[in-house]
Structure formats: structure tokens, C-alpha cells
Amino acid sequence: MPRTSMPRAASAPRTARRSVACTAVVAAALAAGLLAVPQSASATEIRVHDIQGSTRISPLAGKAVTDVPGTVTAVRAFGSARGFWVQDPKPDRDPATSEAIFVFTGSSTPKVAVGDLVEVSGTVTEFYPGGADAGLQSVTEITRATWSVRSSGHPLPAAFTLNPSAIPHRYAPTGSAVGIETLPLRPRSFALDRYESLEGMRVAVKDAPVIGATSTHNELWVTAEPHRGRTARGGALYDSYRHQGPGRVKVASLIPYAERPFPVANVNDKLTGVTAGPLDYDQFGGYEIQATQLGELADGGLERERTRHQRADELAIATYNVENLSPKTTQAKFDRLAEALVHNLATPDIVALEEVQDDNGPTNDSVVSANATLRKLTETITAAGGPTYEWRQIDPADDQDGGQPGGNIRNAFLFNPKRVSFTDTVGGDAATPVRVLDHGGKPALSASPGRIDPANEAWQDSRKPLVGQFAFRGRPVFVVANHFNSKGGDQGLDSRFQPPKRSSEVQRTQQAKVVNAFVRDVLNVEPKASVVVAGDINDFQFSPALDALTRGGVLTDLVNRLPKKERYGYVYNGNSQVLDHILTSRGIRKAEYDIVHTNAEFADQASDHDPQVVRIRH
Template sequence: MPTRPSDPRPRSLRRPAALGSLVAGALAAGLLAAPQPANAEGLRIHDIQGTTRVSPLAGRQVSGVPGVVTAVRAFGSARGFWLQDTHPDRNDATSEGIFVFTGSTTPAVAVGDAVTVSGTVAEYYPGGEKAGLQSVTQLTRATWTVRSSGNALPAPVKLRPSQIPDRYAPDAHGGSIEKLPLRPGSYALDRYESLEGMRVSVQDAPVVGATSEHKDLWVTAEPRHNRTARGGTLYGSYRDPNAGRVKVASLIPFAQRPFPVANVGDELTGTTAGPLDYDNFGGYTLQATELGKLAGHGLKRETTRKQRGDELSVATYNVENLSPRTPQAKFDRLAAALVTNLASPDIVALEEVQDDNGTTDDGTVDAGQTLKKLKDAIKAAGGPAYEARQINPVNGQDGGQPGGNIRTAFLFNPARVSFTDTPGGDSTTAVRAVRAGGKAALTASPGRIDPGNAAWANSRKPLVGQFTFRGERVFVVANHFNSKGGDQGLDSRFQPPARSSEVQRNQQAKAVNAFVKQLLAADRQANVIVAGDLNDYQFSSALKTLTAGKVLTDQVGRLPRGERYGYVYQGNSQVLDHILTSSHVRRVDYDIVHVNAEFADQASDHDPQVLRWKP
């Protein structure tokens, strides 16, 4: 998933080609003389913001714009202050606030100063214009005059369910919504845009995204909407992205007020208030000048039950870029989770296992030391003496962090289950399903599914292994489909947003589906378990492709709705990891074990999951 630096990147300027309808309106109202001067005077913030996402005055000079300073950003390379008009117009579509950008220079203003500002109107696209996000209207190359100090601030607009429309964004059939008139009473994204730069607040806000290393968290202004069993916000369909989610950052110096360390289900009690910003790390962000008090609700890490003697347990766990260079503390935490929280599964499909020197890009591809270090940690935690199976990738061909050569791998407990080692599996040879001894078998175990298929370009190849449990053959496929990198965000200016990465996932799902069909053609009663990080939702086209022909059942769909998640991104509790089973694998007990995704302190950003099955 996307990563980010500690501070916002320098702001770049974009200039629309022409003025919009607001200038014509200003001329008609007598605010501007005709012909319009190069340096526009007499305008107010709502005239600059206009009734669309892009200012009708972008690229123009304005003078003497009045307002009160409501907040100052005095750190990073995107310093400046927020200015808000204390005499708003009557149009809900026009914002009364704006950011005055001063670059790396701390502005010489204080909250409560009444100022008049002159500068250039500009549109800043977080992450660059090609990133597809919305723009922020701002004033640059600004000068200002302080008229008075200590003035009262405008009351914040309270974000609450009645303020947030059910519909998330207008439908532009994949096109830009920038030039559409804002309808804040109809669309949530329009509501937020109409408040850009203004003071807003949330009251007694539930935390739906834990505090990150960048000192921010996510709350919801719709506390009752799509709640999970543990206090998060469930992302259950493309139609409903949970419009109440808002990121909270802080403008208060951490030495003065440390940022709260919150887990999902906690609450910021009282009022959290500040200007509404927008960035490329989460969209609309409340930059708090006032932070509510954290009320911890004591969220606990889950522990699943132990498998019975006649049950096979199969787990999947994305261990997030694990290598021998990873701190020992992370190995110990992963091991403790596998032993205690997952009750020492018989088989574990691992994702994001890096090679033996991590991101050093020197041609190393073996991961023996990485797996040994994890196995040793598991044994030290009181777990079984696991054995491992994996296939080294071709250097630099499986994506992930450059030099890391991530791959999927198996751990298994030889005291409970046996692995059928069949030679012939390597990084470029495709494994095939055959019939042997009246049952399905593999031409190589472990083997890779169709590694030459273009579907796996710069992506992890599925690993399949043949196991035996209590006399039953079991085929496990470990997967890590391509990431969502390159997709447009839910809050994109293109609506609905393009999900370009799913094209490759659909191709990957088709390849795995075809292989499962091979196994079932060899033996229609073959026991097949497909597990791993599929990087897509249970309602996605990729999962529909993977289960096509009813050859597999996605166990996520059998959980109670409020428990269908194992990953939290931008305040949305969602599904990326899955365990699927063939039709002969019946009456299973499936559990997503919540130990990471909802917590500020994580060993991985994914929750593991486990399936128990009695043959």
C-alpha cells in the first residue's frame, strides 16, 4: 500500500487556462471593473474559492483579501497559514477559508490576527497533477498586512451525520469532476470541498484508523455507519466508501501536546477542531489546533482456538518485508502471534519473505536465513520445529522493495503434517496437475503456477505444495497478487476512480483458477486450499474471477458481516487476505485473527487468518 515521507512535499503550482463563471458574476455584481485588471482588488475568499473545485481566478493576482488567521503551519516545507473570512456569503458551495503558502519560511502571523493578503491564486495538486487527486486552492507569493490581533475565530462547522450526504461523489463516468458545480447537499466530497480551508470540528469522534508513524489517525463523523464488531468502519462495497472518514493531524507542537496514540475503537472525546486541509496521504484532513482527549476502549488482540487433533489448520500471514536485517523484536512478535494467537497452525502460507540480505541489490535471491530466523523465533516462543519450503525467484522479477526479492513460502509442522517433496520445481518451470495413484498429484512440489505467464510480470508467483494429513492429500496454494499501486484514490477528482491495477489481478486470478480446475479435473474430490494476500476485496472482480465456475469458495463471505476485514487503510476496515477452499473441503472453521491492523503498534500491517478443517 502507499507509503509517505514524514512531511508534505513542496507544493507545485498548476494554472487553469481560463477564468470561470465566478469572474463574470463578480463583474456583474460590480466587484470587478471591466476590463478586469491584472491585479484584482475587492475580492473576498469565497470569490477566490468559487463554486467548483478549481478557482475561477487561478493564476491571477489578487489584493487586499481580508480574513482572520485561524491556524499556522510552522514546520516542514509546506509552511503557511489558514485565513478565513468572518463575513461569509450565503452560498453553501463557496468556502470561506484558504491556505496562504509560504514555502519553507515560517509566516510572521499569529492565530487571531486580522490581515489583508495579496498574492497569486494557485491550484496545488498533492502528489502532482498526474496522481489524480483533487487540488487545493491557495495563495502563493503572498504579502500581507496585520490590521489587528487577538480577534475571535469563526466558529467551526461541526461535521456530523446530518452534514454528510449519503452519496459519496458525483459520477463523471471516470472523468474529472473539477469543473462540475459543487453540490454540498448531495455529495460528501462536494461537502468537504465546500469547507476547504475552513475551521471544522468533530465531537466525541470514534477512531477508525489507528495512529500511524507519521502522527495521524482517522476518525469518523458517522459513528453508527458500517461499524465493525470491534469499533472500526467496514468497507463492504464500492458503492459506499464510508464518507464520514476524516484524517486527523495536529498543528499543536508535540512538545506541548503529544499526539495521541490510539487504536481502532478508541475515541477522541470532546472537540477536535481546526482547518480542513487536503493531502496526498489521505485526502481531507482536519489539521487540529484543538485535540479531543483520548479515551482508550481497551481493544485486545485476538487469540484463536487451538485445532483439535483431527483438524488440519492452515494459516496465511503477510509478514511485511521480513529479512535477516529486520529487528529481532519483529521476529519475536511474529513468532508469538503464530504460536499464541494462531495456536501454532499446521501449515502457514507466508507472504513478503525477503531474501537473505533484504533490500541490498546484489543478486542474492535465497531466503534460507530469513526463514531460519523466523523458525528459530517460533521455537523459542514455545512453538513447533517448523520446516520450510519455498522457491527462489529470478532476481528482480517478483516486485516489492527493490533488491528484496519477496516471495511466498510455506512453514509446516512435520509432527502434524507431511510434505510431499517432488523434484523439478524452480523459478521458471510451471507445475502441472496430474493423476497418480487414482488421485490428483503435482509434477513438482513445491512448484510455481505458470511463472512464464505475463500475468505475473513484476509480481509474486503462486507457490503450490502437496501435503498429507491423516492420509488425506491436501494441496495448498500460497499467493501474493499484485498491489493496488497506481489506482486512483477513493477521493480522486476522477469519479468513479480508475482501478488500473485490477487488470493484472484479474489475469492472476484467472491463472490460479485454471490451475485449480486442473487439480479438480485430475480428481474432482481434490482438497484444495488457496490462501494469501490477494490485494483485493471479497466483492472485487478479481475474486469473482478466482471463484468462477464455483471451483472455490471464499471463506470471508461466510463470516458475520462485521468481521469481514483484516486490513485497515485510511480508516476503512477491509479485506485483502483470503482463504478459499474447493468444494470437497467442507464444514470449515475460519477465523481472521485481529492482532495488527487495528493497532498503532503493529508487527505487520496485515492480520493473519486461519482455517481449521476435519477431513
């Protein structure tokens, strides 16, 4: 099949509109004298660079402007955020001041054409995607606009080329409590300042490597730095809070689908030739080229990985976030998950699943059982040539574990009874905490399966860890399946607050301490006990949460044993990063670990997470 997507609302990117007022953030800055309004310029002297100014906030925010000249460079004629971009053909010499601006016309299609020379009047507005409280940067616009077309057919200003020499290595300046909005832009020093200085202007990337696959919203991510910070498979590696990937930029399209279907790209593909258009900013991923010219897609040949099969004396334990799986999920997704477990993961002996929903999925009622979900998954696995897995899980209390409303997501175990046995100990339920017992110097669980400290406030509106005792070749293995709280509410890398606040870290760090304490309880009974902690930790290997989880040498995060360029299993906004982990206790001396890249780098995904597997000699 040709790799092009089906149309989606005229291939419109996601646009969440619309506040059309100068926000309190801007008003406060003006009142405090942090922004200067030109006093001497008459209406006929105002040009786009006067509106944009040399900071992120227009010195004319909230003011009316009249007859601002510019050439129309692009038109957005769909959605609720219609309008057009104008760029001044007579720029000033200040690299900090953008020469272009978006003219917002709401749901009305503007009657202008690319190449028109126009004069625009209206109100200068700072629009905050997602609202001012989201913490993102603003977009300077002209709203309540009227305009006149003076002439047509003018050539467009040359596009600014984004390349390694144009993108500073440092990502963002350090701001104060009020953020970075009032700081003078330094486009030669910081990547975010460079992009802001180009807001609305025509920019271009050439032969751009794809680092984030095409989404269902017809967007993809490329890098303007093709040789910097790459993964082993062609992505952009996010390996510390200091390395945010300054060359990342999103690409959407203003070209009608009938003229040019949006390319369906995977990581390691390339947009050859020139991709160009005005540089926009949105709440779903920062700076974005609204392409009026799209490069040709070159297939990079990326293939889904397959791990090797475990040997007879190796216990294979996997983790897989199956992303809101329920009986209402399409059969095609069940088939894809089964295919991955059987062939890409080579039928692991134990699978820790995350995001297993109840038996009627997002229907918000009192149903909490997931037996139908797990039965359908295991039957699909058997039909795909895999083993007849059994499962163990604990139904959560209704609507207490977060996730999609009504879905009651939870952790669950699959296991192959021909390879391992499960030690069933009655007593586990949603509210009862599992305890570690000492049976003659050997640890045992008060309930198996059981939940770790479910009443602890660390698990409020979050999934509780599921622990089970297994036996392999006559020896016990304790496995903990986890799904820590999400990063929702954190400020983005491109936030107007720098460094961005990661408020969700606090709860994940508390959760990590609880799991660490549980593992300590096991090891206090038997220091050489085999414990595997696996799942979607929702945090990075360099995060405080992982530090708390491994503190005291209780656990080893196996991702750190991989070569640096292979440390990722999730791609977000063009950054290849680690969210899922498998950790082992010190009693497990021989462990072979693999992140099996089957989803995150591909436009066609069964889940947004890549599964992982560890094979241990036991």
C-alpha cells in the first residue's frame, strides 16, 4: 500500500481556540513596565516587527493597529481557527523581531490569496494555546481584523532555513517566577528564542529526518539537526533534563488533501527536498511548520523488532502497556497485541500488563470486572499460535484508579502455566494491603495476587501495584506490575516557565518509595530473593522517581545497562525517551534485557508504548 493517510477534516491540525483577549499575564507585564509600548509611532508607521517586538509579548498587546502592511504567505481555510499569515517584505535589521504575524478570522474563511499585498487593521492579541494556566507560550496575533488588498501576485519572502548552524545548542533561557516572556530574545543563544524570533515567518527544513511518526491528526516531527543526539534507529534521544532536542520541530500541512495527501511517516524516514511554511505554535507540541510545501517522503526501512526466544532455563518476563484495552476495542488491535506477544516478544512466560480496562470499557457504570477483557486477549493469543495464558488480577474500586472515566484500568498478569506456576493465596482485594511473611527464612505473600499499600495517599487516583508470587523450576519469583501516575499537569519543555515545573514528579516519587519499601521487606527476609519490578513508571531513568525506586541498591534499573542510543521505548513530541522499566533485585545476577521496538516509532501502532522483556537465569 502507498504510505499516505486517509483525510481528516481537510487534514486540519489540532487547534483549540479561542480566547481573543489580552490576558492578565500580559496586562500585568504592561502595568509593571516590563514591556514598553512605542509612544511616537503613528498608525501609518506601525509595521509587523513593531508589533512583534523583541520579547515574547508584543509591546502593543491589547492595542488597536491600523493599516499594517504585509504579503499574505499562507491561508488557513478550515477549522475554527481560520486566518492568514502576513509577512513584511521590508524587514528591519533586528534578528529578535519577527517579521510575520497571524491574522485570526475565527470560523470565517478569509478572502485573501497567497501573494496578496494587504493592509490589516485590528487588535493586537496574545493568544495562549490551552489557556494561560497551561503554562505555554503565547502567539501574537491580530484579531477583530479588517483588511484591504492593495495588489496581488507578489513573490513571497524567502524562507529562513532551519539547520544546525541556525539552531543554538542551548534550549531555553532561565526565567524568573513570572517566566521568560519579558526577557529580551536571544535567537543566537537559545533554540526557543530562535523559534520565537521567527514566529509566523516562512521557515524551511531541507532533507529533514523524521523523528516522530505521523499521528492520527496528520502531524509528524522532524529534526533540523540530522547528526545530533540520534537513537540507534533514527530518532532523537532524550537522555537528560538538559538535552531537550533543540532541533525538533513539528510539521502539519495547509495543502488540501486532494492535492497532496499528508505523508504517513515512521521514524527514520525522511522528508526529502524542501518543507516550508509559516512557523506556528500550538498546545499539542510547540513550534510547528504549517507547510505550504511538503518534501517527498523517503522510506527509511524501519522494521519492527523481534526478540529471541528464551531458553529452557531462562525465565522471560515482559511488560506491555496495552493502552485502554477492553472488549469494545477493535479486533484488529487485539490481533496486533497477540501478534506482538507471540512473535515479537517470543511468548514470554510472564507478562505484566498495564491499562487493562473493565468488561465494558469506557462505559461509566459500576462494572469493574476485567475477565471478559483478559479472556478475549488470551484467546486471541492462542489463535495466533501462542500458549494458553492464564491471568491474575484484582478488580479496583470503581472510579478510584484514574485513567479514562469508566474504564477502571488496572495492572494484570498473564502467565504460561506450562512454564511457570502461580502461587495463589486468598485474601487479595482492592483495599487489603499485601504483607511480606517470613516462612522459615523464606519470604511469602499474605495474598497473591495482592496490592501494595492501596490506601496510601501516594496511590490517590492512580493504579495500585499488583504483586504476585510465581515459581519457575521450583524457585519462587516475586513480580510487581506497576502503572505510576501520568505526567498530566507538568509544564512542557517549551513552556514560558523555564525550567518547566514537573509537578507530577512528586506523586511518582512517593509511589516509588512505597514500592522500594515493599521490595526491602522481601529482601529483609531473604537478601537473595528474586524480585522483578516492571511496568509503566511514567518517568525517565534519570528522574527522582527512579532514584527513589532504586535507592539503597534495592533494585537495578536495567535500561541503564543498554547502550545509550537504545534507551527509549516511547516517543513524545519527537523525543525518544524511557517511560517503561524493568528492574531486578540484586539476587538476580544474570539478566538479559531488551526493549522491543514495535510501536512507538511507527505511525501504525497497537499501543503508544514499546513492550520490554527480561530473560533471567534462575
